[in-house]
Each structure stands twice: as structure tokens, then as C-alpha cells.
Amino acid sequence: MSTGWTWRYDRYEPEREQLVEALCTLGNGRFATRGSAPECAAGGAHYPGTYLAGCYDRRTSAVAGAEVENEDLVNLPNWTPLSYRCLPDDGPPGAWLTPDADALRHHDVQLDLHGGVLTRSMLFRDARGRGLRVGHTRIVHMGEAHLAAQQTVFRAYGWSGAVEVKSMLDGAVANSGVPRYRHLEKNHLREHRTGFTPDGVSWLTCRTADPGFRIALAVRTVTRPARPARETATSTGTVQTYRLPIGPGRSATVVKTLALRASTDRPATDPLAAARDDLALAPDFPRLLTGHRAAWQRLWEQGELDVPGEAGRILRLHLFHVLQTLSPHTADLDVGVPARGLHGEAYRGHVFWDELFVLPYLDLHFPEVARSLLLYRHRRLPAAREAARRAGGVGAMYPWQSASSGREETQELHLNPRSGRWLPDFSRLQRHVGSAVAHNVWRYAQTTGDRGFLHSAGAEILLEIARHWAGAAAFDPGTGRYRIRGVVGPDEYHDAYPGATVPGIDDNAYTNATAAWVLARGLDLLAELPEARRSELSERLSLDTGELTRWDDVSRRMYVPFHQGVVSQFEGYGDLAELDWEAYRSRYGDIRRLDRILEAEGDTVNRYQASKQADTLMLGYLFRPAELYDLFGRLGYELDDEVWRATVSYYLRRTSHGSTLSSLVHGWVLARQLGAEAWRYCEEALLADVADVQGGTTGEGIHLGAMAGTIDLVERGITGLETGPEGLRVAPVALAEIPRFTFTLCVGRHRGVRLRMLPGRLAVRVPASPEGPLAVVLPGGRRLTVEAGQERWFRL
Numbered sequence: 001m002s003t004g005w006t007w008r009y010d011r012y013e014p015e016r017e018q019l020v021e022a023l024c025t026l027g028n029g030r031f032a033t034r035g036s037a038p039e040c041a042a043g044g045a046h047y048p049g050t051y052l053a054g055c056y057d058r059r060t061s062a063v064a065g066a067e068v069e070n071e072d073l074v075n076l077p078n079w080t081p082l083s084y085r086c087l088p089d090d091g092p093p094g095a096w097l098t099p100d101a102d103a104l105r106h107h108d109v110q111l112d113l114h115g116g117v118l119t120r121s122m123l124f125r126d127a128r129g130r131g132l133r134v135g136h137t138r139i140v141h142m143g144e145a146h147l148a149a150q151q152t153v154f155r156a157y158g159w160s161g162a163v164e165v166k167s168m169l170d171g172a173v174a175n176s177g178v179p180r181y182r183h184l185e186k187n188h189l190r191e192h193r194t195g196f197t198p199d200g201v202s203w204l205t206c207r208t209a210d211p212g213f214r215i216a217l218a219v220r221t222v223t224r225p226a227r228p229a230r231e232t233a234t235s236t237g238t239v240q241t242y243r244l245p246i247g248p249g250r251s252a253t254v255v256k257t258l259a260l261r262a263s264t265d266r267p268a269t270d271p272l273a274a275a276r277d278d279l280a281l282a283p284d285f286p287r288l289l290t291g292h293r294a295a296w297q298r299l300w301e302q303g304e305l306d307v308p309g310e311a312g313r314i315l316r317l318h319l320f321h322v323l324q325t326l327s328p329h330t331a332d333l334d335v336g337v338p339a340r341g342l343h344g345e346a347y348r349g350h351v352f353w354d355e356l357f358v359l360p361y362l363d364l365h366f367p368e369v370a371r372s373l374l375l376y377r378h379r380r381l382p383a384a385r386e387a388a389r390r391a392g393g394v395g396a397m398y399p400w401q402s403a404s405s406g407r408e409e410t411q412e413l414h415l416n417p418r419s420g421r422w423l424p425d426f427s428r429l430q431r432h433v434g435s436a437v438a439h440n441v442w443r444y445a446q447t448t449g450d451r452g453f454l455h456s457a458g459a460e461i462l463l464e465i466a467r468h469w470a471g472a473a474a475f476d477p478g479t480g481r482y483r484i485r486g487v488v489g490p491d492e493y494h495d496a497y498p499g500a501t502v503p504g505i506d507d508n509a510y511t512n513a514t515a516a517w518v519l520a521r522g523l524d525l526l527a528e529l530p531e532a533r534r535s536e537l538s539e540r541l542s543l544d545t546g547e548l549t550r551w552d553d554v555s556r557r558m559y560v561p562f563h564q565g566v567v568s569q570f571e572g573y574g575d576l577a578e579l580d581w582e583a584y585r586s587r588y589g590d591i592r593r594l595d596r597i598l599e600a601e602g603d604t605v606n607r608y609q610a611s612k613q614a615d616t617l618m619l620g621y622l623f624r625p626a627e628l629y630d631l632f633g634r635l636g637y638e639l640d641d642e643v644w645r646a647t648v649s650y651y652l653r654r655t656s657h658g659s660t661l662s663s664l665v666h667g668w669v670l671a672r673q674l675g676a677e678a679w680r681y682c683e684e685a686l687l688a689d690v691a692d693v694q695g696g697t698t699g700e701g702i703h704l705g706a707m708a709g710t711i712d713l714v715e716r717g718i719t720g721l722e723t724g725p726e727g728l729r730v731a732p733v734a735l736a737e738i739p740r741f742t743f744t745l746c747v748g749r750h751r752g753v754r755l756r757m758l759p760g761r762l763a764v765r766v767p768a769s770p771e772g773p774l775a776v777v778l779p780g781g782r783r784l785t786v787e788a789g790q791e792r793w794f795r796l
Contacts, residue, residue, distance in 0.1 A: 004313070005113045005114040006110050006112055006113070007023065007313075008109065009109040010108050010109075011107060012107035014045035014099075014100065015045070016699075017045045017046055017099075018046070018047050018699030018700075019692050020035060021034045021036045021046070021048075021049075022034065022344055022698050022700070022701060023111070023317070023698070023702065025341070025342070026118055026140040026324065027324035027341075028141060028327055029326055029333075029369075030052070030053055030145040030327075030330070031050060031052045031076075031145075031148075032324060032341070032342035033048075033049070033079070033138070034049040035138075036048040036049070036080065038082040038136055038152070039082065039083060039099065040099065042173070047176075047177045047699070048078045048080060048081075049078075049345070050077070050080075051343075051349065052260065053325075053333055053342060054333055054334060055073065055208070055262065056073055056208075056404040057072055057074045057188040057208035057209055057212075058070070058071040058210040059184070059187075059210070060185065061184040063183060063413055064422040066412075068184075068413060070185075070409075071348065071403045071404065072175050072348045073345065073349020073350075073403075074188045074208055075174065075188070076189075076217070076260075077169060077189070077215075077217055078168075079148070079256065079260075080138070081166075081167075082152055082167055083165070084166070086130070086156075086159070086161065086162075086163055087161045087164055087243070090161075093164070097132070099122060104122060104123075105124065105131075107120075108122075113316055114296065114297075114300065115289075115293040116142055116292060116320075116324070117289070118137070118139075119135065119138075120135070121134070121135045122135075125157075128158075130156075130157065131156070131157035131159075132155070132156055132157070132163070134153070134154055135152065135153045136152050137153075138150045139288065139289060141291070141292045141295070142295035142327065143291045143292060146259050146278050147257065147259055147260075147282055149255065149258065149289075151254070151285045152253065154244070154251060154252045154253075156247050156248060157248065158248070159247070160246070160250075161246065161247070162243050162244055162246060163244050163246050164241065165223075165244060165252075165254055166242075168238065169194070169203075169238045170236070171194070171204050171236040171237050174186040175187075175188060175345050177344055177345040177346075177700060178345050178700050179417070180417050189206045189208065190207055190208070191205075191206055192205070192235060192236045192237075195233055196231050200231075201218050201276065201279055202231075202238035202240060203238075203272060203275065204216070204236075204238065205217075205271065213262055213264065214262065214263035215260075215271060216260075216271035216272040216274070217275065218259045219238075219256050219257065220256070220279045221240050221254065221255070222254075222255045222257075222284075223244055223254050223255075224255075225244065225245065227242050227243060229241060229242055255284070257279060257285070259274075259276070259279045260275065261274040261278070266332070299323055301744070302751075303323060303365045303366065304742070305715065305741070305742075305743040306741060306742040306743070307714060307738060311683075311686060314687070314710075315686070315711055315714065317690065318689075318707035319707075321341060321702050322707055322708050324342070325342050325343075325704055326362065326373070327369070330369050330372060330373070331368045331369045331371070334375075334379060335376060336351035336355065336377070337355040337358050337359075338350070338351060338704065339354040339705060340700065340703065341702045341704045344699065344701025345700060346697065346700035347701070349403070351401070351402040351403065352400065352402075352705075353400075353433045353436040355373060355436070355440055355705075356436040356439065356622075356705070357664070357708055358704060358705055358708040359373065359443070360443065360447075360708075360716060361712050361715065363444050363447040364447065364716075364746060365745055367447075370448075371448075371453060374440060374453070374458065375457060377441075377461060378460065378461055380398075380406025381406075384396035384399070384464070387399060387407070393471050394467055394470075394471040395464045395465060395469070395470075395471060396461070396468055397434060398434045399428070399433070400427055400430045408428055412424070413425055416596050416599050416600065417596070418593075419599055421599070423599065426495040426504070427488060429495065429503060430487070431472070432487070432490060432508070432511045432514060434465045434469070434518075435465070435515060437461060437465060438461065438462045439514070439517075439518075439622060441454065442454075442458075447722075447723050447724065449724075449725070454525070460537070462525060463522050463525065463537065463543070464541070465522075466519050466521070467522075467541070469484075469519055469554070470519060470547070470551050473512075473515065473554045481558065482553075483506060483507050483512075484508070484511055484512055484515060484558075485504065485506040485507070486504030486505075486506065489510050489615045490510055490613060490614065490615045490618050491611040491613060491615035492595075492658075493594070493595050493606070493610060493612040494611075498606050498607045505570045505572070506571045507560070507568075507571040509560050509569060509615075509619070510618050512560055513631060513632070514619075514622070515558060516555045516631065517555075519551045556634055556635060557636070560632070562637075566643065566646050566647040566650045567616050567619075567639070567643075568616075569611065569651070576606075576607060577607055577608050578608070579594075579609065579654075584597065592656050593612075593658050594658065595612065595658070609654050611654055612656060612657075613655065613659035613661055613662035613665070614651070614655065614662050614666055616647060617665055617669050618665055620668070620669040621669060624720070625641065625644065625672070629644075652677075657684070660685070660689070660693075660694065660703040660706035661703075661705055661706055663685040663688065664681075666681040667680075667681035667683075667684075668717045672733055678735065679737045682713060685706055685709065685713070688703060714738060715743055715745070717733075718733055718735050718757075719731075719732050720733065721755075723745075723747045726777055727747065727748075727774055727776060728753070728775065728776045728777070729776075730777070730779070730796075732779075732796055739758070741756075742754065742755065747774060748771075750766060750771050750788075751769075753765065753766055753767070753774065760795060760796055761795060761796065762778075763792065764776055764792055765790070765791035766786045766787065766789065766790060767789065768788050768789035772788060773786060
């Protein structure tokens, strides 16, 4: 249940507690803590977790008779635990209380999105009617990136005595938040050291098993009324025990303030010394809370999106989690876009192509953060070059899953939980991730006007990806075209042809078309570079006229298959068997993971025209219709509205939507076509995490790409918005369910430009600045300007 700026769960349901924990995660772009109850240890219903951006550890596991390596985002020591029990004057001590206790009478969790504050309120009552109300308030400070705090208030009803409280710092944690990974090595922390300072600060240091990260946590616990603690240090944690007097009208308060430091912090320093210094300077909880709320206020002003109704409330939650994962603090870090946020351990915290759906929002609102995420890719360009070389290719081949080093982190085996079998994983053949990286570079530069980045790091990334595609495409004399064989497309279901002994499919339309686009952009970029930079890059990359001639030829003669008048997902897709969709729906209900269902039956999805998610239709997400038709026209294919509509209709009937990104892409494409089913898919994308439509996956971490993508659906999809050298271009489409909205964005050097969309009308407000007027291009090519410090309304 949500209202306004508050996301609320007004009863305790153990079966959905991990969903609540994920959706109530608090973070600041540097680290995040799941919204778990302080009273509860990791178990069936609960999973506390704290994750530091970029903190990975590599471990080897024995799986199905093989040794496999995995690099995981590490679950750090738990700073939140707080245990308590009542010590009444007129009776024996009560039991230690948790939300699972029989004495629980009321339970309420509220997430304040505006201020980034999580509160959890509980009322316990025993058989004699004696009550204890407990209220937790938690923040992960958005202004001070190393700090977090948790305040707990106890109130007694109908009794007097004391409450016994244990404030703990727990380093005996593991990565056990995803059931299908529990066969893998999950212990990542070593060399624990614990203790207390003379002023009562508890501390814990450790390092990751694969040496690299040294981590320090220091926790200051303050009680009111002030009482001394009984201190106990174990090999992996600390315990501070307090006895606090309580009675009607006499509450007791415990405040835990955390400082989290790591050896990767800049400037380099001893993590424990830095954490202790942080706490020495940290103010009390009320002032921490005030500063934290002020920092969030600044973020909301820069990232404003106001959409009325229930859709707007969900979008606000999505934006909240995007900003918690990728805040301005992220710009100081060497990290990428974790597909599941900093909210859990699904996908092991890896970086996929999800930045393709996240960076458009950041480009428009937080360009410095977007730039830093692209620099993550640039720093790993040497690893991408080495991957291409090892595969017998040239240029740069970015991995499907990336983590710390930039090497391929995709697992070689994956577990089908339905059959219990470990199966080969060929998803690393999704080479299209390189095109996503190149597209992100190009779009960032076009959106922000940052030609400096494009001509420096961006050029190196894009040109090396283009070089890889030119080398990967082999000329086929039979068709007179270039072909890319042995890949896996965004669909992910089809990783081989039926009965084939080698993995991969040929000529995935999305992969081939985007590769041709990258090659064309590479040539455009070389043409626009200043002569000195072009010569420097040509010499460094050994680019000669012959190679560039090949780039141009491949960009014009890449093969894209068609069948039955539609674009084929890949060569031979139309020859596969049709699936009896209704039979499988009637038999299984939810068939989103059709691949697992068929494998458990002894069959394979490779035999069928059935896709997990949008694949060919991704072309309609990346490119406006005119751009897409021009791209195909350059390749010598005729693609128009009629063919594209037929293609969209064809795959709508053959997609199971086993990914949260699928509904988003379908909604986007149908909205641009004014399709009658557009809202159905848009709504499913909005509900993907809040309703956990994938059946239990959200509790393992939110789907950051889908969340950011729904925001982008409003800001760019519905408005048809583009920013670039021409200024601000809009081409709105009507989506009746979201008829009006407002958002603020950056357009070139103009910051804080505000757009208000109403049915048939658009307002553009440009804040006062020395940047001069902003050009606005309306449908039909109408060109107008808005002066700085003014707002203008336009009819559409």
C-alpha cells in the first residue's frame, strides 16, 4: 500500500518479508543496507545485507564435478542487529522479541521516499496485557557517503522495569541470499578483528578472501537514558548489552551510528582509522537526519518526475531506487551499473547491458554520474581487447557479465531449479553487449554535448568496438553479404540450433543491425575528430584506409534475415516449430521461464519459435522509426511502417516475457505505434518489482534496468524527447493512462529545464542563466526558442 511519498506495508507477512527488505533498501550510491528487521538474523523469512559498490570477491566452487570460479558482490558485516527483551519489576524476564513472536500485535513498515527514511513500528503484548512498542528509524546518509544510522525507541504500556538491549556488529555473514547459488562457495570474509575503543565505539575489520578489499566498520551506540554497556568481543563480532529503565511515560532510546570504510577509498588511508575519525565528527541522530533529508531534497530537485496517480507513485519508488544505487557519490567510484542494484545478491551483483536502460535517465539528469559509468567501461577496455584477442578476433569484445576486472564473469554452468540439473551456460555469447556500450557512449555525447569525452575516452571505446564487429563479420559469397555466426541474441532462450553440437545461432537481427550501426557511427566519429586527434588515434590503433574501407562495406552489406514478410530473429527462426502456448499456459499457469519448463520435460526451447524477451523488437527501443528505417535502408533492405508493424505483431505472440525488461520494451514500442495493447505492457513493467511478477526474484534484488526504463518510458518514450546540437526535440504520443506529467532535465549547458506535458500542450521553462535561449523543435519540424528565465506554452 502506498500513498503520496510513502511506501507502506501495514502487516507482517513472513512469506513476503524478503520482498519488503529489497524494496525498503536504503543506499547512497556508495553502499546500501537492505530493509531488514534489526531483530532478525538471516533465515527463511529474513535476509539482512549490506553491499558496498564495487566490492567483489572471487571464489572457486565444486559444481557437478567441475571447478568453477565466480566473482560476487560481497555481503558485508551486518551493522543493524538489535535484540531486546522486557525485564518487568513484577515478574521473570520476557522472551527475546522479533516480528515472528506470538506476542506481536501490530507491525507497520513505512518508507519515506522524499527523505530516504525507513521506519518500522511494532507493538508486542503478553498474556497479562503488558505492552511494548518498538520503533526503528534508519537512514543511509545521502550527504555523508560513509555514514548510516539507526534509532530505536522503546515505550512500555502497563508495566515498569527495564528493557535489556543487545547492540551487535555481526561479521559472521555469508552470501546466501539466492537459493540457487547456495551450492556455491559463499564465505567471502577473512581475518576478522574486533574490539572496542575507550569511548565505547565497537569496531570490526576484515578483508575479502581474494585479497584486495580491506573493510572496516565502526559503530557508536548511544542510549537515553545513558547507561554503561557490558562489552563482549567475539572472533567475528561485538556485543554491547544495556539495561535501560522503562515504564509508562518513560521511554528508552538506542542510536547506532555506522561508519563504513574500505581500502579502495580515496584518498588512501587506514580504513579503521578513517571510520573512527568519521564517527568522531558525526553529529547526533537528529542532526544526521536533518542533513540526510536536505541531501535528498537536492536530489529530488535535480531528478524531478511528477506523474499523477498510482503510476506516479510507483515511478517515484523506481526513481528512489535508481538514485540510491547511482547517486552523485557514484561519480567518484570505479563502478558500473549493477543489474540488481545494491539490493541483493541475484546475478552476483554483476554489470550486464542494463546500463542501456539506465543511462538515458542519468544523461538527462545526472550527466556526471553517466560519464563515470562510461569511464568504468573505458578502464576495462584493455580487458575487452584481450578477450577479443583470445577469441581470435580484433578490437574490443566486452563481456556479457562484468565485475571488478572487466573479464568475462558469466557462469559456465547454471542450475535449473525446476529439474535440479546443472546445465551449460552459453549466455556469454551475447556479443551484442558491445553495441550497447557503444550506443551508450554515442547517446551520452549527443544528449549532453560532451564532445570532449566523445573525442577522448569515448572514441577509444567506440572505435575498438567497431573494429571488433568488422573483424567478426565474415563475407558470404553466396549472399554477397557479411554474416556474424555463433552468437546469442537478447532473447537468451536460443543458444543453439536444434540438434547442434556447438552453441550459438547465426545472424541475430538485433546483433547484426546494431553492429552495422556501430560501424557507421565509428566512421562518423572519425570524420568529426580534429585532425590531430584523428591522426593520434589512427596511429595508436593502427587504423589504415583499407580497414576503414572494410568498415564502410560491412556497415552497408551486413546480412539481416527475413521470413514471411517480417524481420527474422535469426537465420532459421522461421523454420522452428510453433509452440502450443495455450496448452503450456493451461498446464503450468506462469510460463515466463519456459526454458526451465521445457528442460525439465526433457525438451528444449531451442526447437520452438518462442522468445524469453524482446529481441528483434529491441531495435524499436533503440531507434526511432525513421532512424531504424534509415539503418535498414543503408543495408539495402526496405523496412517501413507496414513491415515493422507486422514484425512487432509476429513477436508479440511468441514471447513469454521471462525478463522484466521485456514488457518495458514491448510497452515502449507499442506506445510509439499508438498500439491498443501498449498500456498492458507498460503497466506490467511498472508492477514488475512491486508485485514481484517474476515470482520471488525481487527479494533477491530489484531490477534496476526495468525500474529506470519505466522512468525513461515517460520522459523519452511518451514525449519522443531528444536533446542534442539542435536543442530540445519533442514528438509526443498520446498514452491515455499517463495524460499529464512534469519533469526537470539538463539540455546541454542548461540545467533545470522544466517540461510540463498536458493533453495537446507542452510547457518549457528555462531557468535564468547566461547560457542564452534554448531551441525547441516541435512535431513537423517547427523551430522555436525559449529565453532563459522564461516559460512558454506550445500546442501540439
